[in-house]
Amino acid sequence: MMELDRATAPLRQRDAWEGQDLGFALARAWFLPLWLLWWLSVLPVGVACLFLTGFRPDLWLLALWWLKPIYEGPLLIWASRALFGERLGWSDLKTLFRAGVPRRLLPYLLWRRIGMRRSFLMPLTLLEGLQGRAARARRQVMSNGSGVTFWLTLVCYHFEIILWSSLLLGVFFLVPQELPRLDLIAAVTDDASWAYWVSVLAYVFAFSIVAPFYVCAGFALYLSRRTELEAWDLELAFKAARATLAEAARGEAQRPKGGRVGGAATLVLMAGVALLASAGVEADPRSDPDQAKALIAEVLAEPDFGSVKEIDVWVPIESAEDEADPLKLPEGAKPVLLLLASSLKWILLGLAVAGLVLLLVRILRDRRRLGWSLGRARRPTRAPPTESVPMVEARLPADIAQAVRACLRDGDRRGALSLLYRASLAHLQFMGVEVPEGATEGECLRLAARTLSQAQMGPLRQVIRAWQGFAYAHCVPNDAFLESLIDAWAQWAAGGQEPA
Amino acid sequence: MNTTGDQAGQLSLEQASAKLEALEAMIARAVIGQNQVIRESVVALVAAGHVLLEGLPGVGKTLLVRAMAAAMGGRFSRIQFTPDLMPSDVTGHAMLDLKSEEFRIRRGPIFCNLLLGDEINRAPAKTQSALLEAMQEQQVTIEGRALPLAPPFLVFATQNPIEQEGTYPLPQAQIDRFLLKVFVDYPDEREEIAMVRQATQGQVGDQLDTSRVEQVLSTQDLEAIQRIAASLEMDDSILGYAVRLVRTARDWQGIETGPGPRATLALVRAARGHALASGNGFVTPDDIKVMAPSVLRHRLKLTADLEIEGYQPDDVLRDLLAGVPAPRV
Numbered sequence: 001m002m003e004l005d006r007a008t009a010p011l012r013q014r015d016a017w018e019g020q021d022l023g024f025a026l027a028r029a030w031f032l033p034l035w036l037l038w039w040l041s042v043l044p045v046g047v048a049c050l051f052l053t054g055f056r057p058d059l060w061l062l063a064l065w066w067l068k069p070i071y072e073g074p075l076l077i078w079a080s081r082a083l084f085g086e087r088l089g090w091s092d093l094k095t096l097f098r099a100g101v102p103r104r105l106l107p108y109l110l111w112r113r114i115g116m117r118r119s120f121l122m123p124l125t126l127l128e129g130l131q132g133r134a135a136r137a138r139r140q141v142m143s144n145g146s147g148v149t150f151w152l153t154l155v156c157y158h159f160e161i162i163l164w165s166s167l168l169l170g171v172f173f174l175v176p177q178e179l180p181r182l183d184l185i186a187a188v189t190d191d192a193s194w195a196y197w198v199s200v201l202a203y204v205f206a207f208s209i210v211a212p213f214y215v216c217a218g219f220a221l222y223l224s225r226r227t228e229l230e231a232w233d234l235e236l237a238f239k240a241a242r243a244t245l246a247e248a249a250r251g252e253a254q255r256p257k258g259g260r261v262g263g264a265a266t267l268v269l270m271a272g273v274a275l276l277a278s279a280g281v282e283a284d285p286r287s288d289p290d291q292a293k294a295l296i297a298e299v300l301a302e303p304d305f306g307s308v309k310e311i312d313v314w315v316p317i318e319s320a321e322d323e324a325d326p327l328k329l330p331e332g333a334k335p336v337l338l339l340l341a342s343s344l345k346w347i348l349l350g351l352a353v354a355g356l357v358l359l360l361v362r363i364l365r366d367r368r369r370l371g372w373s374l375g376r377a378r379r380p381t382r383a384p385p386t387e388s389v390p391m392v393e394a395r396l397p398a399d400i401a402q403a404v405r406a407c408l409r410d411g412d413r414r415g416a417l418s419l420l421y422r423a424s425l426a427h428l429q430f431m432g433v434e435v436p437e438g439a440t441e442g443e444c445l446r447l448a449a450r451t452l453s454q455a456q457m458g459p460l461r462q463v464i465r466a467w468q469g470f471a472y473a474h475c476v477p478n479d480a481f482l483e484s485l486i487d488a489w490a491q492w493a494a495g496g497q498e499p500a
Numbered sequence: 501m502n503t504t505g506d507q508a509g510q511l512s513l514e515q516a517s518a519k520l521e522a523l524e525a526m527i528a529r530a531v532i533g534q535n536q537v538i539r540e541s542v543v544a545l546v547a548a549g550h551v552l553l554e555g556l557p558g559v560g561k562t563l564l565v566r567a568m569a570a571a572m573g574g575r576f577s578r579i580q581f582t583p584d585l586m587p588s589d590v591t592g593h594a595m596l597d598l599k600s601e602e603f604r605i606r607r608g609p610i611f612c613n614l615l616l617g618d619e620i621n622r623a624p625a626k627t628q629s630a631l632l633e634a635m636q637e638q639q640v641t642i643e644g645r646a647l648p649l650a651p652p653f654l655v656f657a658t659q660n661p662i663e664q665e666g667t668y669p670l671p672q673a674q675i676d677r678f679l680l681k682v683f684v685d686y687p688d689e690r691e692e693i694a695m696v697r698q699a700t701q702g703q704v705g706d707q708l709d710t711s712r713v714e715q716v717l718s719t720q721d722l723e724a725i726q727r728i729a730a731s732l733e734m735d736d737s738i739l740g741y742a743v744r745l746v747r748t749a750r751d752w753q754g755i756e757t758g759p760g761p762r763a764t765l766a767l768v769r770a771a772r773g774h775a776l777a778s779g780n781g782f783v784t785p786d787d788i789k790v791m792a793p794s795v796l797r798h799r800l801k802l803t804a805d806l807e808i809e810g811y812q813p814d815d816v817l818r819d820l821l822a823g824v825p826a827p828r829v
Contacts, residue, residue: 473782
């Protein structure tokens with residue numbers, strides 16, 4: 001049984017576009033954990049693919065691109081738990097990967113890999129675990145109205161390309177001229193050049209940025225569809241209404257039956273409103289596909305589409321000698337330079353690894369201060385108990401008046417007035433006035449005045465003034481006044497309504 | 501309860517309370533309704549703290565400060581913060597006097613007793629910093645010369661919660677220098693009718709009318725009142741309550757970054773001001789609790805979850821104030 005009221009995002013009926021907005025909002029909120037999780041998933045796969053593809057960057061990128069569903073599974077599982085307030089941490093990585101990369105993911109690496117509804121269908125596979133005919137039926141029911149996932153996938157692809165090209169252009173424009181320039185043509189065509197590797201790494205980085213948004217948007221669409229089908233919003237509304245009515249029923253148990261009839265009538269009315277609202281759903285108007293095809297063919301037949309133009313250009317022919325050794329290095333310099341380059345490569349690699357380790361250490365150390373973690377969310381504390389905090393519920397003696405007089409005899413005036421004040425609050429609660437723990441003296445008086453008549457309030461005002469005067473202004477009341485106050489209080493507590 | 505006044509200066513506690521009551525009444529002549537806003541602004545005056553006024557355009561933020569300036573006397577300046585405003589436009593600058601062939605300091609509008617900084621978030625960070633440094637240090641440095649600002653020096657800055665495009669939001673460290681953040685909301689229907697009647701009866705154009713406001717306070721009176729407020733009786737249990745509120749806010753569910761110790765100081769100062777403005781000679785937990793939202797709301801940051809849900813700091817503070825036990829022993 002899903003505990004919908006634990007959801008950390010509002011569950012209500014949304015159209016597909018709103019659903020995507022929710023997904024993007026969730027991705028923004030959880031971006032760092034999701035992004036780290038994506039890298040944790042991709043690193044072992046990436047290293048394995050690097051060897052399997054023989055260090056060919058184009059094949060490596062293709063493999064990483066093709067295996068995207070493997071990295072998206074753990075993200076989806078993490079997001080589904082986080083929605084209900086459970087933050088999976090480092091210790092749960094094994095569970096995450098076990099739940100996020102099952103054998104059922106295989107179709108997503110084969111025929112569904114090139115489909116446009118991956119982000120929407122993956123929650124069905126991973127979170128519901130249906131198989132065979134039941135899974136097909138479920139997909140059919142859920143998929144109605146999921147056309148927006150096409151646009152989601154398309155837009156995410158475009159964002160990947162925009163990010164990738166931005167990174168490349170950023171490197172191209174920002175690297176100083178004295179350093180080796182990034183050859184933009186080689187970055188996209190020459191797979192043997194270092195520029196191509198930069199380009200590939202930039203693309204992988206773009207994957208990592210877009211993936212959390214893609215997964216969360218698909219997940220939010222799935223949530224929106226389930227909310228629509230299973231009326232989660234109504235369930236939550238009824239739960240809230242039931243809680244409100246139960247609270248009202250507890251508080252007003254002494255009322256005649258009319259009140260209960262009113263509560264039941266409210267429930268019936270709410271159900272009626274919900275049914276009326278759902279009755280407004282209209283059929284989806286569709287155009288004739290044959291007409292649309294004919295129209296498309298007509299448009300494509302226009303001269304603006306499909307025309308071919310041949311252009312001849314001059315290409316410079318360079319000498320083979322220049323291509324072989326463009327730098328014309330002197331004899332003996334080449335081995336030295338190669339040795340230097342090789343040493344430099346290993347030094348740079350070492351520095352990069354050390355930097356990465358340092359970065360990880362800093363991140364782990366400062367994750368609490370940075371306000372995010374893969375670990376369990378910090379348990380929120382409400383009011384931390386402190387020793388000096390006195391509660392109104394502190395044990396009160398059976399005979400208040402006698403205890404107050406005893407305090408006065410001992411010279412403990414503060415204790416006496418405090419006891420009288422706390423006993424007054426307890427008596428107010430007995431009379432049906434709810435006094436919260438955080439209510440101050442002024443608020444207690446206002447709460448009492450709202451519910452009780454002037455006569456019913458008895459000596460409350462005088463008790464509070466005496467207490468405030470003594471406790472905060474250190475004005476000592478005389479014994480005669482205190483004695484009369486105690487008498488008036490005793491009379492009030494005994495049921496009399498005579499003010500002091 | 502006259503002893504406090506005797507020690508503080510020429511005013512007694514009763515006189516100080518009466519003057520503050522008159523000040524509130526005088527401001528209310530120009531600003532119809534908004535009693536809570538007027539009270540909080542007066543509390544800031546008494547506590548010698550700066551105020552960040554936030555509200556939609558046309559709810560009376562500028563009018564409030566103009567009316568306050570008219571009622572309390574002293575020098576009043578207004579700066580309209582714009583993206584091209586320079587720090588020297590605020591603080592002043594050195595200029596060459598061609599007659600004497602010497603540099604002369606030309607003091608900026610900041611040299612006043614009450615400064616209205618309209619739409620403070622429209623100016624770039626550099627200009628904001630110039631103002632906020634003066635707020636903190638009560639002095640301005642021009643060409644290496646430190647020029648003290650004559651007390652009382654109070655800043656009322658306004659900002660608009662909408663139209664955030666092209667603005668420079670104040671950083672948390674600088675926002676912390678405002679004693680209070682006061683929300684100016686729409687008036688209710690009855691107040692709005694009274695306000696429209698007053699603002700249109702015999703009035704040509706839409707100038708801010710403070711002609712009915714008379715001066716009821718001098719800067720000397722205000723300084724004396726500030727001293728009286730600072731020496732009001734305050735029991736340790738009240739201090740404990742203030743500290744407990746602020747400390748609880750740091751660990752409270754839904755608060756990402758809680759208020760610092762400066763918030764506790766501000767809360768106690770504001771509570772003293774509120775007690776005096778209420779006519780009391782001592783501070784009670786009610787004073788702390790009433791002032792807590794305006795002291796704390798700009799000093800805490802909500803978690804992402806609550807921000808996504810659309811919660812405001814005041815919603816969280818309401819729960820917090822109800823949950824922290826008030827002193828009862």
